[in-house]
Amino acid sequence: MIRRMMLAAAAALGLAAPAAAQDRVTLVLNWLPGADHAPLYWAQQQNMYRDAGIALTIENGRGSGFAAQRTGSGQAQAGIVDTPAALQARGQGADLVAGMMIYAQSPYGIYWRRSSGIRGPQDFRGRRFGAPPADAARVMWPMIARAVGIQPNEVTWVNIAPEAKVASLQSGAIEATTHFYNVHYIYERTFGEDLGFVLTRDIGFNPYGNAFFLNGPWMRANPDAARRFIRTTQRAYQACLTNPAPCVAAVAGPAATSVEDLAVSWRLVAELMQDDPAGGRALGGMDAARMQQTIDGVRTAFNAPEMQPAQVFTNDLLDPAIPSHRAAAR
Incomplete structure (x- = not known):
C-alpha cells in the first residue's frame, strides 16, 4: 500500500519510477x-x-x-x-x-598469391606461412594439414602481428597466411586476380x-x-x-x-x-x-x-x- 502511494506521488510530480533490477x-x-x-x-x-x-x-x-x-x-x-x-x-x-x-x-581460410607458384594446397609443402602464434587456424594446423594431405611440419611458420598479414603477403615476407572468411573481401580487393585461397570447409575440415x-x-x-x-x-x-x-x-x-x-x-x-x-x-x-x-x-x-x-x-x-x-x- 505504501509503495503504491509512493509511486502515485512520484507520478504526480512527474518523476520516473525506479528502474527494474538489471x-x-x-x-x-x-x-x-x-x-x-x-x-x-x-x-x-x-x-x-x-x-x-x-x-x-x-x-x-x-x-x-x-x-x-x-x-x-x-x-x-x-x-x-x-x-x-x-x-x-x-x-x-x-x-x-x-x-x-x-x-x-568453419571460417578458416588460407590465402596466397598465385604468382608465388602456389596453385593449391598440394603446393603448401616447404612454404613460409605467417600468422600470430595464437591464430585460430594456426593452432588447428595439425588438423588442417591432415585434411590437406601433408604433415604439419612440412610448412614453416613465421610469427607476425594480426594486422601485418596482408602486408607480409604483399611483400613476399611470407608465402601464405590464414584468415577468417569474413574479411575475404580485403584479400580480393588487394590481390585481385593474383589471389589464391582455399576454405578449409571445402577440403573436409569444417x-x-x-x-x-x-x-x-x-x-x-x-x-x-x-x-x-x-x-x-x-x-x-x-x-x-x-x-x-x-x-x-x-x-x-x-x-x-x-x-x-x-x-x-x-x-x-x-x-x-x-x-x-x-x-x-x-x-x-x-x-x-x-x-x-x-x-x-x-x-x-x-x-x-x-x-x-x-x-x-x-x-x-x-x-x-x-x-x-x-x-x-x-
Whole structure:
C-alpha cells in the first residue's frame, strides 16, 4: 500500500519510477568490433538488452584464447570464442558452455598469391606461412594439414602481428597466411586476380566456429538471466539477417570501418551462419553429432581429455521459434 502511494506521488510530480533490477553481463569479443558483432551494437542502440533486464557491457577482445580465459575464469559472464579454442580451454579446466552458435560453418581460410607458384594446397609443402602464434587456424594446423594431405611440419611458420598479414603477403615476407572468411573481401580487393585461397570447409575440415560461450557456474546459478541474454542476442542476429543496414551502421563507429566495407563483411558472416538446410533447428542451435566431430578433432590434434557434447553446449537457452539461417550458396 505504501509503495503504491509512493509511486502515485512520484507520478504526480512527474518523476520516473525506479528502474527494474538489471542482471549485469560482461561479454568479451573475440577481437575488435567488426561486422560479425553488428547485431550486438544495434541491439544496444535499440535498448533490447536493457528491456530484457540485462545490463550488458561489451569488451574488446584479443583473440579466442583471451576470451576463453576471461569467460572461463568468471571475469566475464560470456565470450565469443572459436569452438576449437573453447574446447582446448575446457580441457585445461575452464568451465565454458556454448549457448548460441554464430559460425555454423568453419571460417578458416588460407590465402596466397598465385604468382608465388602456389596453385593449391598440394603446393603448401616447404612454404613460409605467417600468422600470430595464437591464430585460430594456426593452432588447428595439425588438423588442417591432415585434411590437406601433408604433415604439419612440412610448412614453416613465421610469427607476425594480426594486422601485418596482408602486408607480409604483399611483400613476399611470407608465402601464405590464414584468415577468417569474413574479411575475404580485403584479400580480393588487394590481390585481385593474383589471389589464391582455399576454405578449409571445402577440403573436409569444417569444425564449428565462433559461438557465444557462457561461464558455466554463472549460467547454472542464473539460468533466467542466461536465457534472456541468449534470446535477446538471437533476436538481434535474426533482425540483422533480415535487415542488415541499420546493424552495420551501428557498429561502424566502434569498428572504425566504413559502412560499405562492413556491409560486404556482413554478407560473408551471413554465409558462415547458414546451417540446417532441412530446417527444424533454432537460429544459433547446435547439433550433437557435429559437435562430437569438432570434439574429436580437438582431441586428436591436442590430446585433450574426453568430453561429451552435452557438457560443452546447450540449446535450451535459445528461442525455438526463431528458425535457423539458410543463406544462398556461394
